[in-house]
Amino acid sequence: MLTHGSPPSPGAGEGHVRNRVALLLALVGVAAALALPFLGFAPNRLLSGKPVPLWDVLHAAPASAWTALLPGVLLLAAPFLPPSRPVLTASAVAGGLFTAGLVWLAGTHAGTLAATASPAARTSFGAGFWVLAATGLLAMADALRRLHLGAWTGAWVRFAAGGAVAGLVALELAAGRLDQLSILKEYANRSDVFADAVLRHGALVLAALLPTLLIGVPLGILAQRSPRVGRLVFPVLNLVQTIPSIALFGLLMAPLAALATLLPGLGISGVGPVPAVIALTVYSLLPITRNMAVGLEGVPDDVRQAARGMGMTPRQIFLRVELPLALPVFLTGLRVTLVQAVGLAAVAALIGAGGLGAIMFQGLFANALDLVLLGAVPVILLAVAADALLTLAVALTAGNRDRAMTGGASA
Amino acid sequence: MRLDPLTGRLMLALLALAALVLGMPALKPLFAALYPALDRPLYEAETFLTLTLDHMALVGASSLIAVAAGGLAGIAVTRPWGAEFRGLLEAVATMGQTFPPVAVLALAVPSIGFGPLPALIALSLYALLPVVRNTIAGLEGVSDAVRESARGLGMGPWETLFRVELPLAAPVILAGVRTAVIVNTGTAAIASTVGAKTLGLPIIVGLNGSNQAYVIQGALIVGALALVLDAGFERLAAWSVRWRTEG
Amino acid sequence: MIALERVTKRFGSWTAVDAVSMTVEEGEFLVLVGPSGSGKSTLLRMMNRLIAPDSGIIRVDGADIAGLPPEALRRRMGYVIQSVGLFPHWTVERNIATVPDLLGWPRARVRDRVTELLELLKLDPRRFRTAYPHQLSGGQQQRVGVARALAAEPRVLLMDEPFSALDPITRGALQGEMAAIHRGTGTTIVFVTHDMDEALALADRVAVMDHGRLVQCAPPLAILTDPASGMVRDLVGREEWGLKRLAVETVARRVRPEPAIPPIPGPPVSSATPLHRALSEMVARGADRLPVVDGEGRPAGVLHLADLVRDPSAPPPVSPPVSPPVSPPVSP
Numbered sequence: 005m006l007t008h009g010s011p012p013s014p015g016a017g018e019g020h021v022r023n024r025v026a027l028l029l030a031l032v033g034v035a036a037a038l039a040l041p042f043l044g045f046a047p048n049r050l051l052s053g054k055p056v057p058l059w060d061v062l063h064a065a066p067a068s069a070w071t072a073l074l075p076g077v078l079l080l081a082a083p084f085l086p087p088s089r090p091v092l093t094a095s096a097v098a099g100g101l102f103t104a105g106l107v108w109l110a111g112t113h114a115g116t117l118a119a120t121a122s123p124a125a126r127t128s129f130g131a132g133f134w135v136l137a138a139t140g141l142l143a144m145a146d147a148l149r150r151l152h153l154g155a156w157t158g159a160w161v162r163f164a165a166g167g168a169v170a171g172l173v174a175l176e177l178a179a180g181r182l183d184q185l186s187i188l189k190e191y192a193n194r195s196d197v198f199a200d201a202v203l204r205h206g207a208l209v210l211a212a213l214l215p216t217l218l219i220g221v222p223l224g225i226l227a228q229r230s231p232r233v234g235r236l237v238f239p240v241l242n243l244v245q246t247i248p249s250i251a252l253f254g255l256l257m258a259p260l261a262a263l264a265t266l267l268p269g270l271g272i273s274g275v276g277p278v279p280a281v282i283a284l285t286v287y288s289l290l291p292i293t294r295n296m297a298v299g300l301e302g303v304p305d306d307v308r309q310a311a312r313g314m315g316m317t318p319r320q321i322f323l324r325v326e327l328p329l330a331l332p333v334f335l336t337g338l339r340v341t342l343v344q345a346v347g348l349a350a351v352a353a354l355i356g357a358g359g360l361g362a363i364m365f366q367g368l369f370a371n372a373l374d375l376v377l378l379g380a381v382p383v384i385l386l387a388v389a390a391d392a393l394l395t396l397a398v399a400l401t402a403g404n405r406d407r408a409m410t411g412g413a414s415a
Numbered sequence: 416m417r418l419d420p421l422t423g424r425l426m427l428a429l430l431a432l433a434a435l436v437l438g439m440p441a442l443k444p445l446f447a448a449l450y451p452a453l454d455r456p457l458y459e460a461e462t463f464l465t466l467t468l469d470h471m472a473l474v475g476a477s478s479l480i481a482v483a484a485g486g487l488a489g490i491a492v493t494r495p496w497g498a499e500f501r502g503l504l505e506a507v508a509t510m511g512q513t514f515p516p517v518a519v520l521a522l523a524v525p526s527i528g529f530g531p532l533p534a535l536i537a538l539s540l541y542a543l544l545p546v547v548r549n550t551i552a553g554l555e556g557v558s559d560a561v562r563e564s565a566r567g568l569g570m571g572p573w574e575t576l577f578r579v580e581l582p583l584a585a586p587v588i589l590a591g592v593r594t595a596v597i598v599n600t601g602t603a604a605i606a607s608t609v610g611a612k613t614l615g616l617p618i619i620v621g622l623n624g625s626n627q628a629y630v631i632q633g634a635l636i637v638g639a640l641a642l643v644l645d646a647g648f649e650r651l652a653a654w655s656v657r658w659r660t661e662g
Numbered sequence: 663m664i665a666l667e668r669v670t671k672r673f674g675s676w677t678a679v680d681a682v683s684m685t686v687e688e689g690e691f692l693v694l695v696g697p698s699g700s701g702k703s704t705l706l707r708m709m710n711r712l713i714a715p716d717s718g719i720i721r722v723d724g725a726d727i728a729g730l731p732p733e734a735l736r737r738r739m740g741y742v743i744q745s746v747g748l749f750p751h752w753t754v755e756r757n758i759a760t761v762p763d764l765l766g767w768p769r770a771r772v773r774d775r776v777t778e779l780l781e782l783l784k785l786d787p788r789r790f791r792t793a794y795p796h797q798l799s800g801g802q803q804q805r806v807g808v809a810r811a812l813a814a815e816p817r818v819l820l821m822d823e824p825f826s827a828l829d830p831i832t833r834g835a836l837q838g839e840m841a842a843i844h845r846g847t848g849t850t851i852v853f854v855t856h857d858m859d860e861a862l863a864l865a866d867r868v869a870v871m872d873h874g875r876l877v878q879c880a881p882p883l884a885i886l887t888d889p890a891s892g893m894v895r896d897l898v899g900r901e902e903w904g905l906k907r908l909a910v911e912t913v914a915r916r917v918r919p920e921p922a923i924p925p926i927p928g929p930p931v932s933s934a935t936p937l938h939r940a941l942s943e944m945v946a947r948g949a950d951r952l953p954v955v956d957g958e959g960r961p962a963g964v965l966h967l968a969d970l971v972r973d974p975s976a977p978p979p980v981s982p983p984v985s986p987p988v989s990p991p992v993s994p
Contacts, residue, residue: 373525376525383518564807
């Protein structure tokens with residue numbers, strides 16, 4: 005039964021458990037290790053794989069495997085250790101190392117399997133791998149959160165920790181340890197197409213970002229200064245956001261195709277990157293415009309009054325006071341825009357815009373699941389990277405302001 | 416009785432959707448005239464009504480699952496006994512929301528296979544995130560004074576939750592559900608690429624077969640459906656704060 | 663009746679309430695007063711088990727409340743807080759009906775009770791019954807808060823700085839309302855405030871707390887004339903001590919039962935008038951005598967200025983209270 009009278013004190017009444025979150029993650033991890041296949045092994049890319057449990061992996065290469073999973077021991081012990089700074093720091097490091105170790109282990113075992121199988125054989129990540137990797141990352145995130153590092157330091161540390169894990173996996177990749185995994189075998193077959201797709205994907209997002217900023221920023225400033233403009237603009241942009249991307253792409257095709265027949269010299273067509281960039285721009289306008297307006301709206305009026313009182317011109321007030329104060333909110337809008345655009349650019353592959361979505365849908369239509377992975381995983385990584393960079397930028401701009409306001413006391 | 420503007424908007428959107436779904440076959444001559452090169456200017460493999468109902472079933476089922484699971488999780492981590500897990504849940508929700516829905520959908524296929532099931536699972540998972548975040552934010556937004564007086568007057572934890580906290584958090588929770596449903600309406604259309612039969616099917620078939628008429632037919636209906644749902648949530652949102660605007 | 667025996671509450675290493683023993687009598691208006699952090703709110707919140715004591719026993723009507731279901735206990739004690747905490751999504755009527763609804767009263771009885779309470783707190787039922795909290799002023803909201811606490815006819819009413827956030831005029835009016843409600847219903851009231859003037863104006867007994875300890879528990883007059891420590895004396899304040907001393911007594915205590923000869927011009931004052939008001943009246947009229955009438959308006963005698971300056975029934979004070987040092991007023 006619930007008692008609201010006294011908040012539960014960690015560790016009370018539950019034996020020696022000091023950290024119930026770490027306990028949950030450890031239990032999920034153990035269950036995934038025992039019950040879910042760590043890898044899947046298939047004779048070729050079209051057949052579905054047979055499950056390879058973690059136990060088999062450990063059995064095949066005991067020494068290296070145990071080394072890779074050593075950080076996991078600390079994660080299993082963490083629930084019962086007092087949540088002191090050294091323990092939490094060690095848990096965070098262990099979570100990151102554990103995740104990187106899992107990737108390494110999967111790559112190594114794929115190599116072992118490849119040595120005895122035909123070149124067409126495929127080793128892919130199983131559900132057990134994904135769950136274990138997620139528990140490692142979440143253990144890291146939770147330990148960092150419990151360290152209570154403060155906004156500014158915390159943002160840096162989280163960014164560095166994520167970067168470190170990504171860096172470790174990148175090292176394994178560069179060293180060729182992961183080459184026998186199915187997704188990389190797929191990559192090896194299409195490395196030139198893949199590189200083009202990544203560049204094309206980035207180009208689509210950036211091509212949409214430029215007009216979005218050119219239109220959205222002034223529109224946001226205008227909407228904040230004149231409520232009438234706001235009442236006109238925001239309902240329209242909101243409505244656009246509700247229209248499914250695939251429908252908007254489809255609806256743009258016909259008028260653009262008509263335009264193309266009327267003006268054949270302009271290089272416009274109903275399919276390809278042009279309608280994709282137009283649709284992406286239209287979707288991106290809402291978060292940019294709204295956050296620009298909301299950011300300016302959030303500038304305290306007395307700050308504005310003070311600036312005017314000190315003799316700043318309206319232009320100086322805007323550039324030196326309002327814009328810097330609105331920056332964190334604006335950057336949050338930019339983060340939403342970028343993450344959203346990375347995903348929408350993938351959908352745009354359906355209308356022939358190319359990019360990573362093309363690889364993904366090609367895989368879906370051809371029932372080639374490794375190809376789906378080769379398209380979808382980088383899309384997610386791009387979105388996560390854009391999110392991480394801009395989250396850091398938001399924290400830094402907001403944090404600098406806070407530190408300036410408190411005289412650097414929080415540093 | 417006069418209709419308020421929100422109800423009016425909902426009615427209008429509903430009418431447009433119904434007209435498009437039921438009246439599309441009547442537009443066959445128009446499409447034939449617009450695209451004289453096409454053998455089949457109207458998508459007829461399934462009726463648009465079937466596709467619309469299937470689409471709505473997928474969106475509805477995934478949203479219901481998300482609301483039930485996400486709502487329960489959000490409630491649990493805002494209770495004293497679950498508070499420790501709040502950071503973890505928020506981290507998962509924040510991280511998950513950066514994953515593009517189309518990529519989540521694509522990744523469901525290698526793990527589950529083709530058909531409506533991976534679509535349902537991917538959509539449910541994706542819809543969970545805004546529901547969880549907004550449930551937490553909504554419950555957290557209930558003022559301490561209100562909570563304190565509910566306890567002080569002798570409401571138990573569940574009475575406080577159901578009579579006070581949830582009704583007050585309803586607008587914020589509804590906004591999360593709205594986000595989830597709107598995103599899912601779009602993702603469900605793309606789910607026809609993983610074998611779910613939805614309004615995306617004419618669009619995908621049209622794109623693959625260079626049949627622009629199919630694309631337009633599917634896009635119009637799925638767009639109208641999104642507008643209906645959006646107008647419906649707008650109406651619901653106004654209803655959930657009726658006490659704030661009364662008088 | 664509420665009896666506390668060596669009640670202690672710690673938050674971490676900080677002792678909020680330190681072995682407090684006291685009794686609140688049936689029908690008493692007891693005011694807990696002290697500076698912020700003195701433990702008065704914590705003590706109040708332990709009486710309805712919003713906070714559980716670390717040690718000690720609290721009995722309500724003889725029963726140890728640690729053994730009672732907390733919700734049932736709270737439903738028979740009214741509770742009012744400074745921030746009011748009306749449920750913003752409910753009408754005034756439904757807010758007031760909260761506890762009767764929880765107790766399953768029949769609808770008609772709830773409705774009648776709401777009407778009765780709205781009238782008791784001087785809120786027009788026709789206007790306020792269906793209003794929402796955001797449509798009310800701060801004072802009206804707290805009137806509804808008090809009505810809600812009284813709805814199920816509790817024998818005990820707990821009030822935690824209920825009027826501290828209100829402007830002085832509204833606060834004065836609500837204090838008057840509370841005094842009247844206390845006289846009319848005989849409800850036991852435990853009232854927390856940091857304002858000694860409020861405490862002296864309302865209390866049957868004032869319980870002064872400091873650093874978690876009960877420093878003094880006595881009627882207002884004793885707090886003024888016989889403070890238990892320098893801290894209590896500081897809390898009362900040296901400024902205008904004499905006026906506060908007069909404020910805790912009524913004209914009835916000092917009136918001379920004699921005919922008004924020669925006749926005194928001007929309207930008479932009631933014997934229930936606090937003495938500081940009577941003094942103010944004398945200054946305003948430029949008179950050193952006032953005619954006094956009793957509750958029914960019958961002549962009751964004459965109040966003399968000399969009797970205000972010194973209580974005729976008391977012996978000369980052995981240790982006169984420290985006279986206020988004459989110092990230039992310091993703006994806070």
